[in-house]
Amino acid sequence: MxxxxxxxxxxxxEARIKIGADKTSIDESGVKFVLNTYDEYxxxxxxxxxxxxxxxxxxxxxxxxEAAKETIRTALAMGADxxxxxxxxxxxxxxxxxxRALAAELKDGGYDLILFGKLASDDYSHAVGVxxxxxxxxxxxxxxxxxxxxxxxxxxxxxxxxxxxVVEFALPAVVTADKGLNEPRYPALRGIMMAKKKPLEVKDxxxxxxxxxxxxxxLPAERKKGRIVGEGADAxxxxxxxxxxxxxVL
Amino acid sequence: xxxxxxxLEQRDGTLKRVSHEALTAAxxxxxxxxxxxxxxxxxPSGVSGDxxxxxxxxxxxxxxxxxxxxxxxxxxxxxxxxxVQGGDYGVVILAATAMGKDLAPRVAARLGCTLAxxxxxIQYDGGVVVTRPVYAGKAVYTLKLTGVPSVVSLRPNAxxxxxxxxxxxxxxxxxxxxxxxxxTAEVKQPDRAALDVAEASVVVSGxxxxxxxxxxxxxxxxxxxxxxxxGASRAVVDAGWRSHAEQVGQTGKTVSPSLYFAVGISxxxxxxxxxxxxxxxxxxxxxxxxxxxxxxxxxxxxxxxxIVPRLTEEIKKIKEG
Ligand SMILES: Cc1cc2nc3c(=O)[nH]c(=O)nc-3n(C[C@H](O)[C@H](O)[C@H](O)COP(=O)(O)OP(=O)(O)OC[C@H]3O[C@@H](n4cnc5c(N)ncnc54)[C@H](O)[C@@H]3O)c2cc1C
Ligand SMILES: Nc1ncnc2c1ncn2[C@@H]1O[C@H](COP(=O)(O)O)[C@@H](O)[C@H]1O
Numbered sequence: 001m002x003x004x005x006x007x008x009x010x011x012x013x014e015a016r017i018k019i020g021a022d023k024t025s026i027d028e029s030g031v032k033f034v035l036n037t038y039d040e041y042x043x044x045x046x047x048x049x050x051x052x053x054x055x056x057x058x059x060x061x062x063x064x065x066e067a068a069k070e071t072i073r074t075a076l077a078m079g080a081d082x083x084x085x086x087x088x089x090x091x092x093x094x095x096x097x098x099x100r101a102l103a104a105e106l107k108d109g110g111y112d113l114i115l116f117g118k119l120a121s122d123d124y125s126h127a128v129g130v131x132x133x134x135x136x137x138x139x140x141x142x143x144x145x146x147x148x149x150x151x152x153x154x155x156x157x158x159x160x161x162x163x164x165x166v167v168e169f170a171l172p173a174v175v176t177a178d179k180g181l182n183e184p185r186y187p188a189l190r191g192i193m194m195a196k197k198k199p200l201e202v203k204d205x206x207x208x209x210x211x212x213x214x215x216x217x218x219l220p221a222e223r224k225k226g227r228i229v230g231e232g233a234d235a236x237x238x239x240x241x242x243x244x245x246x247x248x249v250l
Numbered sequence: 251x252x253x254x255x256x257x258l259e260q261r262d263g264t265l266k267r268v269s270h271e272a273l274t275a276a277x278x279x280x281x282x283x284x285x286x287x288x289x290x291x292x293x294p295s296g297v298s299g300d301x302x303x304x305x306x307x308x309x310x311x312x313x314x315x316x317x318x319x320x321x322x323x324x325x326x327x328x329x330x331x332x333x334v335q336g337g338d339y340g341v342v343i344l345a346a347t348a349m350g351k352d353l354a355p356r357v358a359a360r361l362g363c364t365l366a367x368x369x370x371x372i373q374y375d376g377g378v379v380v381t382r383p384v385y386a387g388k389a390v391y392t393l394k395l396t397g398v399p400s401v402v403s404l405r406p407n408a409x410x411x412x413x414x415x416x417x418x419x420x421x422x423x424x425x426x427x428x429x430x431x432x433x434t435a436e437v438k439q440p441d442r443a444a445l446d447v448a449e450a451s452v453v454v455s456g457x458x459x460x461x462x463x464x465x466x467x468x469x470x471x472x473x474x475x476x477x478x479x480x481g482a483s484r485a486v487v488d489a490g491w492r493s494h495a496e497q498v499g500q501t502g503k504t505v506s507p508s509l510y511f512a513v514g515i516s517x518x519x520x521x522x523x524x525x526x527x528x529x530x531x532x533x534x535x536x537x538x539x540x541x542x543x544x545x546x547x548x549x550x551x552x553x554x555x556x557i558v559p560r561l562t563e564e565i566k567k568i569k570e571g
Pocket of ligand 1: 013037456457458459460482483484485486497498499500501502503513514515516517518519520521524534535536537540552553554555
């Protein structure tokens with residue numbers, strides 16, 4: 001099994017977001033960056049599949065700045081074999097240029113499976129994996145919570161509103177990972193040591209501009225200060241009254 | 251001069267509410283741009299495009315074929331891309347549902363165009379301008395989309411459907427041919443057809459404060475009384491009390507209901523990430539310092555086991571009388 005996993009370096013979910021002086025990006029000072037949560041599921045799935053197959057290779061690919069090397073190393077420390085950084089100064093908000101850069105890298109790689117996270121927790125686009133599949137004309141199941149691969153075929157399950165879709169496809173294919181797919185392993189100390197010696201190739205991403213111009217980045221509108229209606233069950237009539245007559249939502 | 255096309259969503263041949271939201275957003279945009287609104291309905295044979303004129307569609311394309319009964323990603327994407335390429339469109343709007351989140355990037359990639367996902371507002375201001383929550387809702391981008399066309403997916407409940415009578419002339423269109431690379435073989439239904447948190451206009455969520463899985467009956471009863479969906483914090487999903495489909499928050503679903511109840515939920519930042527765009531938040535928690543009260547519009551401090559049954563009862567009274 002030869003598997004590629006595309007990963008993104010994103011701010012830690014615990015990080016406090018501050019707006020930068022340019023008002024179009026975040027202030028990165030003091031922000032810890034990590035491997036995107038959903039990409040951890042993708043890496044874990046790739047490692048499990050390779051282990052089950054008994055042989056193969058897991059290649060980590062990321063588009064990003066030099067700093068994304070650290071993110072790739074995290075995935076290598078989990079057990080992946082080698083990494084490729086497609087270096088770009090800045091990754092914009094349009095998912096298509098990123099998808100194009102990844103597709104160009106993956107096209108002739110001979111991969112049986114290309115895995116992604118379902119979304120990147122910075123841009124929330126939910127797009128790059130699906131777009132790569134379209135560009136490479138490969139079958140794709142997005143937001144998979146379950147994946148079975150056998151005899152060159154795959155079956156994935158994805159949660160939809162009020163049900164679960166069962167998607168069938170032949171390899172090679174693209175799958176994007178949702179929470180529930182597996183429990184990602186933590187890199188062990190030995191893995192972290194070994195990751196330092198694993199190959200990490202750097203190439204130029206050559207991103208095209210895309211069709212999204214950032215006008216402004218703001219903090220979300222402060223919610224209007226609410227009020228405590230009261231204490232205990234006796235406050236229920238006042239709450240119901242407020243919901244009906246003030247907020248008009250009942 | 252460009253038109254706007256809304257790619258609508260049906261389930262079992264019935265259009266979903268989010269389709270009317272997408273049409274309403276398309277109408278507002280087209281009026282500002284000086285264009286028409288077209289709609290595309292993809293579904294099983296017999297699926298109808300009637301009545302969409304009421305929500306502002308000038309023209310409705312219907313691609314009806316039994317092969318399209320379930321969401322078939324490749325066939326839906328090819329059909330939508332064909333229709334968009336056959337017209338003069340500035341913007342393609344879909345709902346950011348499970349289907350829309352999969353279909354929108356496919357259509358954008360096929361058209362080689364820009365995608366703005368999960369937007370909460372879209373308007374025309376000399377160009378198409380959208381707002382998109384990012385960083386788990388901790389910041390919001392205002393973006394100008396310069397691609398023509400641009401594909402936009404709209405967060406459910408972000409726009410209120412409005413009637414706006416237009417011609418709504420229905421025209422049959424053919425489903426795109428070609429082989430499906432991946433096939434949706436079936437949709438497994440849960441034991442109980444539950445309303446989904448991401449689409450419901452009222453959501454009642456429970457957290458660890460409920461103490462045991464069985465006590466979620468209180469949440470279910472309140473949800474039934476308000477006609478809403480049941481949601482859950484990650485703590486109770488991880489404990490196995492509720493399914494992941496119900497989880498609200500950063501690693502669960504993002505909800506934008508008009509009314510959100512957080513019961514026995516502390517209000518961790520990752521939970522709040524999923525509810526920031528709810529219109530009204532109600533918190534019930536025994537701890538007056540719980541962070542949930544900082545974002546709640548209305549709160550009651552106290553024991554949920556006393557408050558929730560009483561609330562259910564009062565709401566039932568109103569709904570019945
Ligand atoms: C990467 C990451 C992603 C995460 N994603 C999510 C996510 O998507 N969604 C999510 O919800 N969490 C998420 N979390 C977890 C989050 O940090 C919290 O741990 C979780 O939300 C807590 O759940 P809770 O509020 O139910 O439990 P607790 O924090 O234990 O809160 C229980 C609350 O119930 C109250 N209570 C107890 N008894 C009663 C009573 N009798 N009456 C009234 N009130 C009572 C308590 O005062 C307390 O405030 C994530 C965490 C991480 C690190
Ligand atoms: N810059 C990037 N480099 C590599 N993979 C990426 C990048 N951006 C997104 N991805 C992948 O695409 C998935 C979806 O991201 P997005 O469409 O940005 O929400 C992520 O979980 C990653 O697997």
